[in-house]
Structures are given as C-alpha cells and as structure tokens.
Amino acid sequence: MSKIDREAIVNSVPQKGFFGHPKGLFTLFFTEFWERFSYYGMRALLLYYMYSEVVNGGLGMDEGTAKSIMAVYGSLVYMSGIIGGWIADRLLGTQRSIFYGGILIMAGHIVLALPAGVTALFISMFLIIIGTGLLKPNVSSIVGDMYHREDNRRDAGFSIFYMGINMGAFIAPFIVGTLGQKYNYHLGFGMAAIGMLIGLIVFVVTKKKNLALAGTQVPNPLKPEEKSRVIKRIVVGLLIIIGLGFITIPTNILTINRFTILISLLGIIIPTAYFIVMYRSEKTTNVEKSRLLAYIPLFVTSVLFWAIYEQGAIILAEYADKRTQLEIFGIQLHSSWFQSLSPLFVITLAPVFAALWIKLGERQPSTTRKFSFGLFFAGLSFIIMIVPAFMYGTEALVHPIWLTLSFLLAVIGELCLSPVGLSATTKLAPQAFSAQTMSLWFLSNAAAQALNAQLVKLYTPETEIFYFGLIGGTAVALSFLLFAIAPKIQKYMIGVK
Ligand code: GLN
Numbered sequence: 001m002s003k004i005d006r007e008a009i010v011n012s013v014p015q016k017g018f019f020g021h022p023k024g025l026f027t028l029f030f031t032e033f034w035e036r037f038s039y040y041g042m043r044a045l046l047l048y049y050m051y052s053e054v055v056n057g058g059l060g061m062d063e064g065t066a067k068s069i070m071a072v073y074g075s076l077v078y079m080s081g082i083i084g085g086w087i088a089d090r091l092l093g094t095q096r097s098i099f100y101g102g103i104l105i106m107a108g109h110i111v112l113a114l115p116a117g118v119t120a121l122f123i124s125m126f127l128i129i130i131g132t133g134l135l136k137p138n139v140s141s142i143v144g145d146m147y148h149r150e151d152n153r154r155d156a157g158f159s160i161f162y163m164g165i166n167m168g169a170f171i172a173p174f175i176v177g178t179l180g181q182k183y184n185y186h187l188g189f190g191m192a193a194i195g196m197l198i199g200l201i202v203f204v205v206t207k208k209k210n211l212a213l214a215g216t217q218v219p220n221p222l223k224p225e226e227k228s229r230v231i232k233r234i235v236v237g238l239l240i241i242i243g244l245g246f247i248t249i250p251t252n253i254l255t256i257n258r259f260t261i262l263i264s265l266l267g268i269i270i271p272t273a274y275f276i277v278m279y280r281s282e283k284t285t286n287v288e289k290s291r292l293l294a295y296i297p298l299f300v301t302s303v304l305f306w307a308i309y310e311q312g313a314i315i316l317a318e319y320a321d322k323r324t325q326l327e328i329f330g331i332q333l334h335s336s337w338f339q340s341l342s343p344l345f346v347i348t349l350a351p352v353f354a355a356l357w358i359k360l361g362e363r364q365p366s367t368t369r370k371f372s373f374g375l376f377f378a379g380l381s382f383i384i385m386i387v388p389a390f391m392y393g394t395e396a397l398v399h400p401i402w403l404t405l406s407f408l409l410a411v412i413g414e415l416c417l418s419p420v421g422l423s424a425t426t427k428l429a430p431q432a433f434s435a436q437t438m439s440l441w442f443l444s445n446a447a448a449q450a451l452n453a454q455l456v457k458l459y460t461p462e463t464e465i466f467y468f469g470l471i472g473g474t475a476v477a478l479s480f481l482l483f484a485i486a487p488k489i490q491k492y493m494i495g496v497k
Pocket of ligand 1: 306442445
C-alpha cells in the first residue's frame with residue numbers, strides 16, 4: 001500500500017472516542033472479545049465433551065485420542081491464519097474477511113450445539129478453523145492500520161486490544177463452561193454461538209462509522225487473469241483433498257493417529273519453508289538476512305513456550321477434571337473454570353509489566369533475554385506440578401492452589417514473551433514479507449500445538465512426575481542457554497533492541 005493510501009485510511013478513522021484511542025478500537029475490541037469468548041468457552045468444554053461417557057452426554061472417546069485432537073485442532077486454528085492473511089491481502093481485504101470468518105465460526109458453534117455426534121464435531125472444527133484463520137490475524141492487523149506510523153498510542157492500543165482478548169477468555173468458562181458442565185454440553189456450545197453472533201452484530205453495526213476505510217482495501221489484489229487461474233487451482237486442490245478423504249478414511253488408511261502425525265509434520269515443515277523462502281528471496285536485503293537468522297532462535301523458543309502454555313487447555317484441563325479437589329469451602333467448582341485463571345492473571349498483571357518496562361527504560365532486558373525469561377517461567381509452571389505428586393501421590397485429589405500457581409507462572413512467562421514477540425516479529429521480518437508477519441507469529445503457536453499432538457499422549461497420572469519434570473526441566477535448561485547466548489543473537493539483529 002502506498003504512503004498516501006495509508007495516510008488517507010488513518011485520517012478517515014475518527015481518532016478519538018475509546019479511552020483516548022481511535023473509535024475503531026471499540027469495534028475491534030468487542031468483536032475480538034466475543035470471538036475469544038466463543039473460542040475459549042468452547043475450548044473449556046470440548047475436551048471433557050470428547051472423553052466423557054456417552055451416558056453422561058459425551059462422545060466416549062479414548063482420552064489420549066481426545067487430547068491429540070485438541071492439540072491438532074489448536075494447531076490448525078493458528079495455521080489457517082496463513083490462508084486468512086492471503087485472502088485478506090489478495091481477495092477480500094481485512095474487513096470482509098473478518099465478517100465471513102465470524103459467520104463461519106458462528107456456524108461451527110451452531111453445528112456443535114446440535115446433538116449430532118462425531119460427524120458434527122469434525123464439521124464444526126473445520127468451520128471454526130477456517131473462520132478463525134479469516135478473523136483472528138485480520139482483526140489484529142486493522143488495529144495497526146488505525147494509527148499513524150509515528151503515533152505513540154500504538155503500543156498502548158495493542159495492549160488495550162490484548163485486554164479485550166483476555167476479558168472474553170476470562171468470562172467464557174463461567175458462562176459457556178458452566179452451562180455445558182452443569183446442564184448439557186450442547187447448551188454450552190450454543191452459548192458460544194450466541195457470543196459470536198453478538199460479536200458479529202457489534203462489528204456490522206459499528207464498522208462503517210468507527211473503522212471507516214480501515215480494512216476496506218485489498219492491498220495486493222489478484223489481477224483478473226490471475227484470479228480465474230487461482231480460483232481454479234483452489235477448487236482443484238479442494239477436490240483432491242476431499243477425494244483423498246473419501247478414499248483414505250473409509251479404507252482406514254487415514255486414521256486419526258496418522259492425521260495427527262501429518263499435522264505435526266506440517267507444523268514443522270510450514271515455518272521452515274517460510275524461513276527458507278524469505279531468506280533466499282532477492283527482495284531480502286543482507287541486513288534483513290542477518291535479522292532473520294536472529295529470529296530463528298526466538299521462533300524456536302516461542303514454539304517451546306506455547307507448547308507448554310497451550311497444554312493448560314489440555315493436560316492441565318484434564319488435571320483439573322481428574323486430579324483436583326473441586327469442592328472448596330463448601331463451594332462446588334467446575335473444572336472448566338480453571339481456564340479463566342490465565343486470562344484473569346493477564347488482565348491483572350499486564351499493567352504491572354507495562355509499568356515495569358517503562359520504569360526500567362534503557363536498562364530493560366533485551367528482546368532475547370525477555371524470551372529466555374518467558375521460557376524459564378513456562379518451565380517452572382510445569383516443574384511446580386511435580387510437588388503435589390511427590391507430596392500426595394498421583395492417586396489423591398490435590399488442592400486447587402497447585403493449578404492456580406502453575407497458571408500464574410505460565411502467565412508471568414506469557415507477559416515476558418507474547419507482547420514482545422509480536423512487536424519483535426514486525427521489526428525483524430523482511431519488508432517484502434511484512435504483510436504476512438502476523439501469520440508468521442501465529443505459526444509459532446501452530447507449530448507448538450502440532451508438537452503437543454504427539455507429546456500429550458504421553459501424559460497419564462502414572463507418568464505425571466516424569467512428564468512435567470522432563471518437559472519443564474528441558475525448558476528451564478534451554479532458557480539458561482538462551483540467556484547466555486543472548487548478546488550474540490542480539491548482534492545479528494542489527495539495530496533492533
Ligand atoms: N491468548 C492469546 C490469544 O488468544 C494469544 C495467543 C497467541 O499469541 N498465540 O489471542
């Protein structure tokens with residue numbers, strides 16, 4: 001997009017109206033609030049729904065399979081950001097992509113709200129994967145479009161937006177989770193659909209006035225002659241995939257297990273290919289190549305971090321359900337409620353971290369060191385889970401304080417790594433690939449969950465000490481290594497702190 005276009009777009013957005021920020025932030029904040037409400041509400045329930053006995057309203061799946069499916073699903077939800085970024089960039093623009101994404105997500109939750117078994121589960125997952133790919137990276141990227149390049153409200157704008165994400169994630173388990181666990185799973189999923197509907201209404205009703213031109217342009221549109229070729233290829237590709245599915249699924253060539261392995265491989269292959277293409281491109285300058293090399297250890301750290309973090313919705317969710325006392329001071333807790341702890345800690349601690357970085361100013365740790373802290377705390381969040389197993393054995397039910405502490409440690413790590421990571425990605429990615437940076441960052445989460453699809457199968461209460469100890473210990477050891485080599489990595493970043 002040319003500079004004039006950019007200026008014109010920013011100028012079209014009412015620059016005040018939401019906590020001193022552009023009015024459009026209101027629209028994006030609440031759209032993403034409700035989208036995350038539906039996503040995290042559903043996630044709080046889905047694992048329990050898959051492995052609960054059929055008589056209890058679940059699908060009665062094997063637990064290992066259910067956990068792998070959760071990880072594969074989480075991975076694909078973030079991997080599809082590549083498709084969503086491409087569609088916005090070349091076909092629809094971000095506003096329209098968000099709209100269609102929201103419709104698909106809502107449809108996905110509606111399908112899950114119907115008591116229609118495993119088929120409905122997979123159809124719903126497909127819709128939510130594509131829908132989130134269209135909505136999530138694009139809604140974040142419009143946030144950036146509303147500010148002038150030198151506007152110093154930009155970082156604060158992103159922090160407010162991150163609050164919206166976490167507020168939606170915080171309330172969802174109490175509403176969607178409670179409805180699902182207390183009454184009926186499908187009622188819970190229905191509530192997630194209503195959440196997405198509210199988000200869509202906010203978006204549609206307020207976008208014209210608040211977002212104006214932001215997100216309406218197609219930055220790099222396909223030429224008419226390219227269009228028919230590309231659409232043809234997409235249709236052929238889809239037909240091949242569907243055809244392969246029809247042949248390989250009934251004949252048991254493609255089992256859930258093999259599909260899981262396939263996604264795990266893709267989780268590694270896609271980012272590797274991305275790096276190779278960017279590194280070898282003629283459009284990448286030498287300085288950018290050096291920065292790209294520095295980005296690799298950060299990306300790997302981020303993968304390890306999110307691998308542990310995202311297990312909060314799988315392994316720790318199972319721990320909440322099976323290993324934790326759910327009656328405390330006479331109050332009956334629901335296992336899904338534990339999913340609210342991370343967002344709650346983010347909401348309360350994010351301002352503390354923001355203030356800390358401002359206070360430290362020039363003396364604050366480098367990006368690489370912050371990443372090493374992130375991984376360190378994620379490692380600790382697993383290591384701490386060994387303690388209750390040692391103290392009470394792996395059969396007994398333990399106090400909820402252990403899970404609470406674990407989530408707290410992981411969030412301390414998140415606040416060292418996640419906001420820093422997004423900003424580092426935008427600074428380290430080569431100019432020619434800047435449109436895809438948002439999806440590049442989300443790919444680290446996709447790779448992490450692809451790894452988890454294999455890891456989570458190894459967890460059972462019997463292997464618990466070994467599992468938490470080995471993964472947590474490895475993370476801590478690698479965080480020390482990263483801390484030690486940080487100055488070297490920083491040198492490769494050339495000009496980026
Ligand atoms: N929890 C945040 C969200 O849902 C961050 C996830 C991520 O960056 N991978 O948006």
